[in-house]
Amino acid sequence: MASPMYRQIAENLREQIESGALHPGQQLRTELELRDHYGASRNTVRDAIKWLTTLGLVETRPGQGTFVVRKIDPFVSTLTPDPKREPEEDSRLLLGPGEGETYRAEVARRLRTSDKTEPQVEILKASGLIASQLQVAEGTPVVSRHQKRYIDGTPWSLETSSYPMELVNRGARRLILAENIEEGTVRYLATCLDLQQVGYRDWITVRAPDGAEATFFNVPQDGRVGLYEIRRTAFDQNGIPMRLTVTLYPTDRNQFIVNVGEVPETDSVPASDEQGALAAG
Amino acid sequence: MASPMYRQIAENLREQIESGALHPGQQLRTELELRDHYGASRNTVRDAIKWLTTLGLVETRPGQGTFVVRKIDPFVSTLTPDPKREPEEDSRLLLGPGEGETYRAEVARRLRTSDKTEPQVEILKASGLIASQLQVAEGTPVVSRHQKRYIDGTPWSLETSSYPMELVNRGARRLILAENIEEGTVRYLATCLDLQQVGYRDWITVRAPDGAEATFFNVPQDGRVGLYEIRRTAFDQNGIPMRLTVTLYPTDRNQFIVNVGEVPETDSVPASDEQGALAAG
DNA sequence: GGGTATTTGTCCGTATGTATT
């Protein structure tokens, strides 16, 4: 009872949305109509809408109206290798998902289309994260390859792979070319330099996007939608880090799976809507 | 130039915060002082503060003031097993982190203290997620054990493990007792029923907390801080799901690591502040 | 405990700007 009016209005609208009375994509009544309906001022109605906006339930479009958000069909990526993959020519080579054709196959299996831009290549001096993860001194030259990935035409991930410049000097010239390496850089480095990726470590965090990232992913500027930042450090057969890949994925459209030990196949994707009964009380 | 006044005020304050002129925990000037300082109305100043609030840079406390947020020292959990763990008596038994003593050891190694509540046990009929993951018919009885976990006194995770009731009927009576199973339920089920956990699948999503979850974790009600929801389905030696554990972790204080293949040890934790140079342009 | 000053929270009304149709 003690809850303020704008919260009560928000709650009322929320129930309409979650009951389905207002379906995704549908336009709400205008602020002036809601003002009359609830007998409140327009500012109070706007406070209610702002609350629903930060909850991610509605979005406002200037000049158009307020709309119930359409939930994006999430895409599920597996961070561990596919156990049933054909053994490589070199059996020690360990390919992660998205490294080679696996990723495309996973997308196709879900009847969705993937697309990625040509890499944007940059040579810079290692600093901070890159230096520490690649275990090189600060200032050591590294090659960074940026790529944007799309699924069904919507922006899905931003990827930056960094390699020690030394690999290029040893013959991996294609790393500095701004073109896709079709067989995958992991295989390329294996054939070119006999550098075998025998393992990797993924470091998973969530943070707010900066302005440019929010623009690219088409998420709000104010940080309501977070980004997974997954840092993959890959190691060669000598235990030396050969690559750092940092990939950003919006949390509103991405999920991940980690398989450990012996796990059965999954063809069916469990309902991701299910909230489960998890009270904190 | 075209940016609205409240954004300019917010930007000015943001620079002061990020430059260190306003240090974490410090109180900002009051809304009335800021109003005079910027020559704006109090409501416009409040819009600026609200913007910074959703960005997670400041927090307001009624009756006290507005403060620069203190960042929480994140805790890092590893989702894959420790490769150097002593082999089990039964070598097929595969323990994940947090299952047994590993979790406590990981906390202690970081010089932090862990604590967890006695489990709250509940018997309910499987539905939705639980039924599909445990591969039982809807309505089948299951045992759910809820636990709250704390690190350094602050709430860290909410865990709900669900087991088919059949396991209890077959002799695993301690599952329905509201007390901790010190050796871990994985070992208990192995010794008690010869049920060996040979693998598990983790499903990682991020979602907004509900009201009770936000209260427990002491995060804002409006969903600015998301929760990792990690669903672990564990399989026995016959490939049958024996357990579903759903754990909730606030994204503002938790990070995860996944090790695949051969990876070297890490004693040093890389700087988590490092933003890296990842432009979306 | 009570009272008071301070500070943020809620709510109102109004005017004007900007984006879209």
Add this chain to the structure above:
DNA sequence: AAATACATACGGACAAATACC
């Protein structure tokens, strides 16, 4: 160009939470 709808900005009033005496 006009109409519509949300965005920004102002000013005022009172409520609620907190701190301090």
